Amino acid sequence: MVFKNEDTFQNFLENNQEYRFHRLYEKAVNSVSTEFGKTYPVIINGKKIYTSKSMTRTSPTDKRITLGQMSKGNSMHAKRAIQAANKAFEKWSSVGYKERVTLFRRIGSNMKRCKFELSAWLTFENGKNRYEAIADIDEAIDFIMYYSDEMEKNRGFVMKKSTIPDEQNTSLMKPYGVWAVIAPFNFPAAILVGMSVGALITGNTVVIKPASDTPIIGYKIVEIMMEAGLPDGVVNFVPGSGVEIGKAIIESREVAGIVFTGSRQVGYRLMSESATTKPRPVIAELGGKNATIVTDSANLDMAAEGVAKAAFSFSGQKCSACSRVYVQRSIKSKFLSKLIEKTRKLRIQNPKQRESFVGPVINLSAYNSFKKYSKLASKDGNILIGGSVIKNKELKHGFYVEPTLVDGLPMHHSLLQKELFVPILCITEFDNFDKALEMTNESEYGLTSGIYSNKKKEILKFLQGIEAGVVYVNRKKSSTTGAMVGRQSFGGWKDSGTTGKGTGGRYYLTQFMREQSQTIAN
Numbered sequence: 001m002v003f004k005n006e007d008t009f010q011n012f013l014e015n016n017q018e019y020r021f022h023r024l025y026e027k028a029v030n031s032v033s034t035e036f037g038k039t040y041p042v043i044i045n046g047k048k049i050y051t052s053k054s055m056t057r058t059s060p061t062d063k064r065i066t067l068g069q070m071s072k073g074n075s076m077h078a079k080r081a082i083q084a085a086n087k088a089f090e091k092w093s094s095v096g097y098k099e100r101v102t103l104f105r106r107i108g109s110n111m112k113r114c115k116f117e118l119s120a121w122l123t124f125e126n127g128k129n130r131y132e133a134i135a136d137i138d139e140a141i142d143f144i145m146y147y148s149d150e151m152e153k154n155r156g157f158v159m160k161k162s163t164i165p166d167e168q169n170t171s172l173m174k175p176y177g178v179w180a181v182i183a184p185f186n187f188p189a190a191i192l193v194g195m196s197v198g199a200l201i202t203g204n205t206v207v208i209k210p211a212s213d214t215p216i217i218g219y220k221i222v223e224i225m226m227e228a229g230l231p232d233g234v235v236n237f238v239p240g241s242g243v244e245i246g247k248a249i250i251e252s253r254e255v256a257g258i259v260f261t262g263s264r265q266v267g268y269r270l271m272s273e274s275a276t277t278k279p280r281p282v283i284a285e286l287g288g289k290n291a292t293i294v295t296d297s298a299n300l301d302m303a304a305e306g307v308a309k310a311a312f313s314f315s316g317q318k319c320s321a322c323s324r325v326y327v328q329r330s331i332k333s334k335f336l337s338k339l340i341e342k343t344r345k346l347r348i349q350n351p352k353q354r355e356s357f358v359g360p361v362i363n364l365s366a367y368n369s370f371k372k373y374s375k376l377a378s379k380d381g382n383i384l385i386g387g388s389v390i391k392n393k394e395l396k397h398g399f400y401v402e403p404t405l406v407d408g409l410p411m412h413h414s415l416l417q418k419e420l421f422v423p424i425l426c427i428t429e430f431d432n433f434d435k436a437l438e439m440t441n442e443s444e445y446g447l448t449s450g451i452y453s454n455k456k457k458e459i460l461k462f463l464q465g466i467e468a469g470v471v472y473v474n475r476k477k478s479s480t481t482g483a484m485v486g487r488q489s490f491g492g493w494k495d496s497g498t499t500g501k502g503t504g505g506r507y508y509l510t511q512f513m514r515e516q517s518q519t520i521a522n
Contacts, residue, residue: 003149003486006138008115009131022354025130028116029352032124039069040219042077042239045084046232049077055239057216060127060360061350062397067124070215073240078207078248081236085178085205086254088233093175093203097156101148104201107228108144111137111221118189118220126185126214127359127399129351132314139190140221142485143504147201150509157202157513168520173513175203176281177256180249182242182270184261185362186317188214193221194485194503195259195283200235202512204256207236207249213362215239242266250274257512259283261319264419264445264495271498283511284498285491287419288447291324291440292479293462295433296331298452299474304338306450306479307425312346312403313481315361316423320448320470320490322480324416326436329429336407336427340385343403348390350398360399361422367399370422373415374404377424381409386423417443433458441467446493448472450479469493469502 012021041048051071059065073081111118119133128136151157157173179199183192188211199206210218222237238245249255250273257280260270267286274282292310294303310322327335351359361367367389374387386404390396403423409415416426430436440449449468453459459473469492470483483490489505491497501507 003146005484005486006112006141008134008138022130024116025119025134028120029123032117032120036065036067037069039071040216041071042073043219043222043226043235043237044077044081045088045236046226051077055212055215057125059124060362060399061124061352064397065124068216070219070239073238073245075244075248077238077240078209078245079252081207081238082178082249082252082254084233085207085236088231089175089177089205092205092231092234095203097151097203100201100203101151103229104144104148104197107225107230108141108148110224110228111141111144114224115141118217121217121220122189123351125216126188126362127351128314129356129359130354133351136187136189139187139485140193143190143194144197146485146504147197147509150506151201157510161517166522168522170518172516172518173202173510174516175513177204178254179204179206179257179259179512180255181206181208182246182249182258182260182262183208183210183218185211185213186314186319187261188217189221191261192218195261196235198503198509199257199259199512200230202509204512205234205236207238207255209242209245209249210237210239212239212242246270251277253278255280257281257283261285263287267498281511282498285319285447285503286496286498287319287421287445288321288492288496289324289417289419289443289445290320290322290448290450290468290480291326291443292322292450292452293433293436293440294325294327294331294335295436295451295453295455295458296328297454297458298331298335299454300331300335300338302474302476303452303479304335304342306452306476307339308342308346308403309477310450310479310481311425312343312358312423313478315358315401316403316425317362317366317421318481319496320481320483321421322450323420323425324440324443325425325427326430326439327427328436329431332427332429336384336405340405343385343405346403348395348400348402350395358400358403358423361401363399366422367401369420370401370424373420373422373424377404377406377409377415377426380413381415381426382407384427419445433461437462437465441465444495447496448480448483448492450475452479467493469497469500
């Protein structure tokens with residue numbers, strides 16, 4: 001079986017059925033809207049538990065829309081979920097890999113059938129436009145199918161070793177036990193699924209803690225897993241306070257591993273505090289401060305388009321978003337003119353709208369951060385376009401802000417170093433290519449990076465010297481974002497990640513297993 005990316009929108013385009021894509025999405029938006037206001041439970045050992053406390057989820061697209069009430073788990077629920085996962089591990093880990101693969105392919109197929117409904121939920125819950133939302137769901141499905149293929153291709157990661165006449169030697173990769181899965185808001189389907197399935201398909205059990213901003217889509221996915229036949233206790237779902245649930249996870253000796261995507265600050269704390277309980281693997285993706293280099297030989301139209309898409313898709317809230325551009329002084333003015341024009345044309349609308357490119361940021365905290373960073377940019381540099389929040393009649397009830405370009409910041413300014421997670425792009429000029437590469441690598445992060453150049457020497461030097469896990473050369477669709485499962489593994493260097501092995505790549509699954517060498521004497 002040859003893996004093929006889902007790529008829904010592109011498939012509709014290639015079949016001249018774009019109209020049908022829009023019709024299916026809009027039908028799903030209407031359908032999902034009828035479900036607003038429901039209460040969703042914690043899930044432990046296959047049982048749905050409605051707690052006394054709940055979290056009200058409103059939409060970042062319009063704060064007046066109440067999406068639902070999510071039952072709020074606490075440390076007691078987390079401990080019970082860990083116990084249930086630990087109890088279920090013995091039986092689940094003994095299930096043959098072929099049976100697990102069959103089950104997960106069924107889960108992937110079931111997700112395909114409701115992909116438009118799931119993407120509509122994403123639009124309402126985290127503000128993605130229809131194209132970004134369907135891509136998020138596609139990526140989740142891709143993870144399931146790709147990891148299923150990897151399990152088959154590697155025969156469950158069992159390998160016969162060299163033997164001698166009186167011995168048979170085998171290397172087996174075996175699951176650890178219970179994994180805590182701590183998911184982010186920005187890819188609440190794809191990343192949650194990728195981390196969870198990585199653990200589950202290799203024979204581990206999981207306790208999922210979704211982001212507090214996006215628990216409903218997490219619940220919907222866990223529900224699909226359970227309905228497809230995942231045994232009780234194998235997957236458990238505990239939304240709630242990150243501090244409280246995180247503490248229960250860290251302090252539990254029954255948790256064999258932790259997989260996390262989120263901020264560097266939280267990731268560092270998670271790793272250091274976890275290590276005081278017992279040695280265990282922590283697979284963490286911790287963000288980025290991603291840069292693009294634009295040289296004097298670049299195709300400037302391509303560069304401007306790629307940079308604008310990388311910086312401002314999903315309002316700059318991707319770990320891989322471009323937030324720094326180093327442009328050669330001799331072509332800076334021409335490039336900026338094109339980049340400003342591209343940025344000006346980006347449609348800021350409610351993401352339900354067909355033409356929307358830039359939607360809202362996720363919450364009030366991000367909205368206020370944008371205002372703070374824009375004020376700082378205006379004080380210490382020059383805002384070329386953007387810099388304001390949007391308060392017009394149509395968008396005033398959501399968290400909408402303008403894509404913003406900043407020039408003239410001093411070297412080592414905080415906006416050039418800190419991960420902002422809002423749509424602000426900082427421009428710095430350079431004369432010498434080596435200096436551009438040096439400035440790019442000065443960041444403590446190393447997730448993604450891009451270059452636009454038509455000089456082979458520069459491209460080679462970039463590929464040899466860049467300190468990032470995912471790099472792109474002359475990519476029109478995006479300079480730093482848009483990795484596809486099975487095409488580009490996605491993982492960071494330096495402070496962007498803990499293992500150096502990317503999701504959607506050939507080395508990812510082995511992180512959820514440990515090797516056992518077996519020798520049987522004849």
